[in-house]
Amino acid sequence: MIKSKYNKPLEKFKNLHNGDTAILFATGPSIKKYVSLPNSEKYIKIGLNRIYDYPDILCKLNYYYYGSHYYLDGKHRTNIEKVCMNKNITTFASAYEDGRSHKDINRGNITPERAIELNSLPFENTLHTFTNDVENYCSLGHSIIFPPLQHILYMGIKKIYFVGCDGGFTQRKSSGDDHLLFWWKKFVEFKNIYYPEVKIISVNPVSLKGWFDEDIYT
Numbered sequence: 001m002i003k004s005k006y007n008k009p010l011e012k013f014k015n016l017h018n019g020d021t022a023i024l025f026a027t028g029p030s031i032k033k034y035v036s037l038p039n040s041e042k043y044i045k046i047g048l049n050r051i052y053d054y055p056d057i058l059c060k061l062n063y064y065y066y067g068s069h070y071y072l073d074g075k076h077r078t079n080i081e082k083v084c085m086n087k088n089i090t091t092f093a094s095a096y097e098d099g100r101s102h103k104d105i106n107r108g109n110i111t112p113e114r115a116i117e118l119n120s121l122p123f124e125n126t127l128h129t130f131t132n133d134v135e136n137y138c139s140l141g142h143s144i145i146f147p148p149l150q151h152i153l154y155m156g157i158k159k160i161y162f163v164g165c166d167g168g169f170t171q172r173k174s175s176g177d178d179h180l181l182f183w184w185k186k187f188v189e190f191k192n193i194y195y196p197e198v199k200i201i202s203v204n205p206v207s208l209k210g211w212f213d214e215d216i217y218t
Contacts, residue, residue, distance in 0.1 A: 001129050001130075001133070001138075002098065002128055002129060002138045003136065003137060003138070004096075004124045004134075004135075004136060004137050004138045005096075005099055005124065006096050006122065006123065006124040007123055007124050007134055007135055007136065007137070007138065007139070008135055008136075009121055009123075009135075010121070010134045010135045010154070011135040013134075013151065013154060013155050014154060014155070014156075015155065015156040016155045016156065017044050017155045017156050017157050018158075019156060019158050020156070020157055020158065021043045021044070021157065021158070021159040021160070021161070022043055022045070022152055022157045022159070022160050022161070023040060023043050023045050023160075023161040023163055024048075024145075024149070024152065024161070024162055024163065024165065025051050025054070025057050025163045025164055026048050026051075026163070026164040026165045027048065027049065027050045027051055027053065027054075028165060028166025028167075028168075028206065029166060030163075030164055030203070030204040030205065031054065031164030033204045033217075033218060034057075034203060034204065035218035037203070037218070041060075043161070044062050044063070044152075044157065045057075045061045045062050046061065046062065046063045046064070046065070046148050046152060047061045047063070047064050047065070048065050048066070048144050048145060048148065049065070049066050049076075049144050051064070052079045052080075052082070058083065061088075061089050062088075062089065062090065063089065063090050063092065064083050064084075064090070064091045064092070065147060066080050066083075066091070066092075066094070066110070066120075066144065067093050067094025067095060067109045067115075068094065068107075068108065068109050069108050070109055070110035071108045071109075071110070072108035081118060084118040084120055090121070091118065091119070091120040091121070092122075092123055092147070092148070092151070093110050093112075093115035093120040093121065093122045093123070094109060094122075094141060094144060094147060095109065095110055095111060095112040095122035095123065095124075096122060096123065096125065096138075097124065097126065097127070097138075097141060098124075098126050098127065098128075098138065099124075110122075123139065123147065124138045124139070125138055125140065126138035126139070126140060126141065127140070127142060128140070130146070130187060130190040131150060132153065132154065132194040132195070133154075134150055134151055134154045139151065140183070140187075142179070142180070142183050143168075143180055145180075146183065146187065149187060153191070153194070153195050153198060157198070158197065159198070159199045159200075160198065160199070160201070161201050161203055162200065162201070162202045162203060162205070162208070162212070163203045163204075165205075165208060166205075166206040166208065167180055167181050167184050167206070167208050168180035168181065168207070181207060184211065188211060188212075199213045199214070200212035200213050200214075201214045201215070201216055202215045202216070203217075204217055
């Protein structure tokens with residue numbers, strides 16, 4: 001695990017939702033098949049990046065994660081800022097990587113200074129390892145899907161529904177993105193070591209079919 005200079009503020013989320021159930025909403029193609037799960041009004045809801053394209057989901061979120069392409073896509077930036085104005089949603093920004101601000105890395109990700117202006121919590125990623133101690137170590141990045149996974153587990157969630165988590169699947173690549181699928185396999189190994197008691201259910205899975213405890217179809 002890689003020590004973090006900037007993640008200490010995440011300490012307040014440790015076991016905040018101990019024993020609860022969560023839904024993680026990504027924006028893979030399968031999200032279009034999603035129908036609300038029974039009792040989902042009681043679940044913690046987490047959304048990523050362009051989940052703002054699904055207003056019926058966005059309005060129910062507790063947490064929102066973003067960071068990439070903030071300075072490269074004006075429409076994306078505007079939509080992110082609208083989400084950050086919603087005081088009912090706690091927002092997290094991927095703003096550091098391996099000890100450096102994204103201002104120094106210069107890949108278009110949001111800077112920590114701008115994240116703070118938007119009342120978002122900037123956090124630090126690494127490209128090397130997952131962590132079960134996000135206040136002291138960097139969460140694995142590579143995709144905005146991975147940091148919230150580590151944060152959710154750190155919050156004490158015991159059951160997670162994956163919606164729209166298609167492993168980089170597009171209409172052109174039915175098997176998903178090879179780079180992302182490599183890190184999904186690493187996540188499965190990490191989860192089974194550190195959180196074997198947590199149940200993960202994939203909703204309408206595509207590339208990740210059969211990877212977790214249960215697949216369901218809506």
